[in-house]
Amino acid sequence: MSGATDHSPETESPRQRFELDDRGFNEVPTKYRRYYRHWQGAGDQLEPNEVICPVCKVVIRSTREIRVGDRLYCMACMTRLRIREDSEGHLEADCEY
Numbered sequence: 441m442s443g444a445t446d447h448s449p450e451t452e453s454p455r456q457r458f459e460l461d462d463r464g465f466n467e468v469p470t471k472y473r474r475y476y477r478h479w480q481g482a483g484d485q486l487e488p489n490e491v492i493c494p495v496c497k498v499v500i501r502s503t504r505e506i507r508v509g510d511r512l513y514c515m516a517c518m519t520r521l522r523i524r525e526d527s528e529g530h531l532e533a534d535c536e537y
């Protein structure tokens with residue numbers, strides 16, 4: 441894998457890319473494990489490509505930076521999520537029904 445520049449046709453600025461490793465999240469099929477991890481509690485920090493599922497509290501990880509308006513799917517609890525910004529500028533996920 442290289443840090444190749446993202447030449448997506450979108451007009452927004454390129455998103456930072458992330459390589460995901462398997463953190464041993466065994467609640468989803470093996471091929472999807474690297475897209476999730478358990479929140480470690482106090483002291484844990486979210487990367488720009490991570491957001492916490494408001495339903496089951498697992499951390500959903502993306503191969504690219506997460507931005508407001510993105511849609512994610514939590515495979516652990518089968519919830520559709522939409523990303524918004526909270527009052528402090530942090531990314532948060534809302535359930536979509």
Ligand SMILES: [Zn+2]
Pocket residue numbers: 493494495496497498514515516517518519
């Ligand atoms: Zn979930």
